[in-house]
Structures are given as C-alpha cells and as structure tokens.
Amino acid sequence: MLIASWNVNSIRSRLSQITSWIKHTKPDVLCLQETKVVDKDFPLIPFENLGYTVIMNGQKSYNGVAIISKADCTDIKYGFKGELKISDIVNEFDEQKRIISALINGIRIINIYVPNGSSLNSEKFEYKINWLNKLNEYLIQQEKRGEHTCLLGDFNIAPSNNDIYDPNRFVECIMASKIERETLKRILKNRFIDSFRVFEEFSGHWSWWDYRNNSFMLDRGWRIDLIYVSNNLLPRLKSSVIERDQRGNDQPSDHVPVMINIDYDEVFNEFDDEDEDIFEI
C-alpha cells in the first residue's frame, strides 16, 4: 500500500503534474497540502476518472488539505474539531484549513499542513507553536483508539540538522529552531517514527527547495515533508522515498512528493486478529 504526501502549492496550477504523477506511480493514498481552493471549486473529476475518491478541507487562497484515495475513506475528521471538544479556541484554529483525517484500509491517515511561522519573533511563530500544541491534544485523543496511524504532511520543521543543506546558515532560524524541534518531539512522544530515517541515516535528501536563488539547481534544500508511522505500523513499513524528480518539472511546486510502502495484507490480517481477541473477552 503506497501512501504519499505532497505540498502542491495550488492544486489548480499543478493539476496536470499531479494526475501524471498518479498515473505513473499509482499511489493508494495521496495527501495534499496547500490546495488553495474552496471545496466547491476543487477539481474532482480528473481524480475520479482515475478511479480515486477525494475528501477535502479547503480554503480560499491559502492552506487547504485533501486526501485522494483508491479505497473508501471512513470516519472522516475535519480540523481539530474532529477529535477535540468544540470550543472558541478550537473554532479559531479551525478557521485555517490545515488538517484532515480518515480511516483507509484500516489505517488512520492524518494529513497536516503545519503553519510556517515566518520568523521566531513574529506572532505567526507563536501561532505555529500553539497550533502544534493543539495537534498534541488532538493526537492524545486519537491515540486512545489504538489505531495503526500514519501522520504525514508538510511539517515546516527540519527535524535535525541532517535535514538542511547548510545547517550552520540556519542556526535558530525558522523551521530549524530548538523550540520547534522540541515541540515536535513532544508531540511524537515515543509513539511515532520518521519513516525516512528508518532507511537513510545521512544528510543530502530534501523534499523542498526555495523557488528563489536558484536553490534547486544548487541543491540547496530542506527535508520538511515527513511521514511518521506509529510503532504498531513499523513492522509493516517496507520503504520510504522522496520523489525528487518532480522538482524538475516545468512550473513545479517548491515541494516534491514523499511516499512510503506499507505491507497492507499483514495490517489487514492483524486487524482481523484483534477483532477476534475482543470477541473472546
């Protein structure tokens, strides 16, 4: 089962690139960020024609997330209110459309677009940290159901210096600061594993290159698009790759797709076993 994530920087601008990539790669699940479109204007037909269903949590101009899936999406949760009691604070955070989740083939897929935060001394940075703390509350609720879980998306955080082309240039800068990394670590607890680092320990692998300063040509990139799997999914993890070539497209997104392969049959069987255990009790 192939599960992918891609910040496309406008789905309408990137539509043909996305459908081409889907035709070539045939992912089972593709999580999108920065779709930049309200739900009623989302281009559904091209994906339905390829045999996929789409769920979305969209917004005009900014943000917006969606999940494109071959299999049915069930128990869909839009925004923080999907897991948290509705309050003024939750409603306020949910004005920005940055999170959508669903059960697909027995796996909980949580697709997130973490705020960028601008710079460490800005109000937006405060929002970023508060948003991540809200995500922590969200995940505490979600964890109670004991689901096999895949938490993925654009994290706007390089988890370590190995994930930045020149870490010395970005000490205590946005996406690289200690406070961001520690906040992320707190959320992951000992529950989630960075799928890419299961297979690759070295630096030099990026998922985002700035549009400016000829960054892609100079290979000045960051790895900020991440796929985390829960501990109970780790034994089924077969690979984790970065689709670097997509950055070389004409008018590309500044991010490329990242993707894991999960041994789906075994997950399915394990779920059957668990159901039987519950029955016996």
Next chain:
DNA sequence: ATGGCAGAAGCATTCTGA
C-alpha cells in the same frame, strides 16, 4: 537588513509562503 520566486485575488498591487 532586504529581496530573491510563485500563486491568489483581481486588475495594480498586496499578501502569503518558507
């Protein structure tokens, strides 16, 4: 310290991203 490139809104230029 600032802009650099790109997309959306909307029609000149500003806002936002990372």
